[in-house]
Amino acid sequence: MSKHSRYVSVILIGLALATLVAACQAPTPTPAAPASKPAAPASKPAPTPAAIPVVPVPASVSEMLKGTTTTPAKTLADAGQKAFVACTACHGEKGQGNEFGPSVIGVGSNLSTAGNAQNLFAFMAAQMPKDHAGSLKPEEYLQVTTYLLLNNGLVKADDAISPAGLAKISLKP
């Protein structure tokens, strides 16, 4: 081997070693920054219910309010529980309230501020569901009203409920 080619070999081996060392030391790729976590679901408390205002009876339900046929509260409430699906987005599965609407059943509910059941009914028929006011049928408002009354202990399961009789059901504690 000539002196010259020996130098070349030494340089080549050196280069090879250097490459090897460099490869071994190559920094491990930094893991991609973790995708920012989705915001934790807001768990804001239900807003404190304000007093239910006295509202004029909406025309859509005024005819129905003359009805004197009675139905046991439990029967109406069972139907009302189904109709209440229109309300759960803002009042919770069990009416307990969520960040979008106040409690309407149990702790924190304030239904007695409606004064009597007819005004509670009129308020809901006029203003609820808040994003689709008046979208339930008149009889569904009666059913939902009775569902809320029964679950708040404001009527009893076998009470005879009629549309015309709502005004006589006082909600004052």
Ligand code: HEC
């Ligand atoms: C889009 C949200 C939303 C939906 C859906 C909704 N509500 Fe409400 N509800 C509210 C809010 C907010 C209030 C508080 C008063 C207000 O802002 O008008 C309220 C208030 C009430 C109140 C008075 C509570 C109190 O003590 O002041 C009753 C009763 C009620 N809603 C019943 C219902 C019923 C029954 C349904 C379904 C037919 C319904 N709501 C659907 C948002 C909603």
